[in-house]
Amino acid sequence: MVSKNDSIVFFEAYGYANIFSKRIMTKNTVFDLASLTKPLATTLAVMKLIQQGKLDLEQNLGTVLPEFRNTDKKQISIRNLLCHNSGLPDYRPYYIELLKIPYNFRKNALRNFLINEPLIHPIGNDALYSDLGFMVLEWIVEKVSERSLDYLVIQDIYRPLGLEHLFFARLNSESYMDCFAATELCPWRKILLNGLVHDDNAYVVGGIAGHAGLFGTAMDVKVLLSSLLFASHEHPYGFKKELISKFFERQQGSDRALGFDTPSLSDSSCGSHFSKRSIGHLGFTGTSFWMDLDQSIIVILLTNRVHPSRDNNKIKKFRPILHDAVMEIIL
Numbered sequence: 192m193v194s195k196n197d198s199i200v201f202f203e204a205y206g207y208a209n210i211f212s213k214r215i216m217t218k219n220t221v222f223d224l225a226s227l228t229k230p231l232a233t234t235l236a237v238m239k240l241i242q243q244g245k246l247d248l249e250q251n252l253g254t255v256l257p258e259f260r261n262t263d264k265k266q267i268s269i270r271n272l273l274c275h276n277s278g279l280p281d282y283r284p285y286y287i288e289l290l291k292i293p294y295n296f297r298k299n300a301l302r303n304f305l306i307n308e309p310l311i312h313p314i315g316n317d318a319l320y321s322d323l324g325f326m327v328l329e330w331i332v333e334k335v336s337e338r339s340l341d342y343l344v345i346q347d348i349y350r351p352l353g354l355e356h357l358f359f360a361r362l363n364s365e366s367y368m369d370c371f372a373a374t375e376l377c378p379w380r381k382i383l384l385n386g387l388v389h390d391d392n393a394y395v396v397g398g399i400a401g402h403a404g405l406f407g408t409a410m411d412v413k414v415l416l417s418s419l420l421f422a423s424h425e426h427p428y429g430f431k432k433e434l435i436s437k438f439f440e441r442q443q444g445s446d447r448a449l450g451f452d453t454p455s456l457s458d459s460s461c462g463s464h465f466s467k468r469s470i471g472h473l474g475f476t477g478t479s480f481w482m483d484l485d486q487s488i489i490v491i492l493l494t495n496r497v498h499p500s501r502d503n504n505k506i507k508k509f510r511p512i513l514h515d516a517v518m519e520i521i522l
């Protein structure tokens with residue numbers, strides 16, 4: 192989907208939602224958005240709590256979560272977590288150990304892993320894209336709001352915008368397989384994932400996580416992004432323009448904004464025509480969005496590139512070609 196100045200200029204679906212059943216992809220196909228969860232759910236939840244005066248970017252873990260007070264992570268700030276320079280590792284296969292624990296105890300066990308996880312860089316020094324940082328942010332959102340992440344974003348952000356096809360697929364909830372893009376033939380779950388979160392660590396704790404778990408359609412992603420791009424003070428449920436601007440700003444000494452990516456100086460997935468004032472994000476399952484703040488252009492690419500296997504990396508070459516083609520036509 193491509194939009195400019197809030198008008199859709201291109202929206203098409205191609206290929207198969209499931210290559211085995213030959214189910215056709217449609218404009219209403221629901222995708223596992225993978226790491227788009229970070230900007231479109233967790234980051235927005237943090238923004239909402241900041242706007243409500245319940246949280247501050249410079250607050251540190253030791254003051255928000257007492258469990259971190261006696262650890263090397265107590266001085267990590269909310270800002271550090273959002274721009275991935277907390278010093279935490281990028282990824283850990285926690286799910287392997289969590290699978291050995293009864294389901295109802297897994298979330299607490301995961302959080303004990305986070306408490307005890309050693310830092311691999313000094314806080315604030317090196318930017319390292321980290322799932323773990325966003326697992327911690329989900330915990331912060333839950334503690335401060337006294338609600339789970341999925342309920343907060345649905346009740347306070349998505350529903351007021353009329354978004355019914357942006358949601359977390361809880362493992363115990365009924366889902367209709369025909370509306371989802373299938374993802375991987377999972378080697379350890381021994382099933383084709385369809386309406387179940389692809390991310391292993393998110394799956395074992397029930398599908399709700401700060402780093403992954405969000406599902407959605409291209410249209411609902413576009414409406415959400417447009418609400419941020421064209422933010423209005425008049426909207427009673429929206430975000431203040433000053434707060435959005437603060438989150439969209441590239442951070443000093445980093446190629447990231449707060450919770451969002453910005454174009455790399457070379458070989459960016461958004462190609463070569465997006466302005467420096469652009470934000471976006473990629474998802475492991477083959478999803479992405481890029482939003483040019485100067486030119487009011489949004490490009491959303493939702494694919495199930497991990498279907499049937501994650502060993503297909505051709506999308507790395509495809510993304511910049513696609514974005515360049517789109518921008519050359521529009522501009």
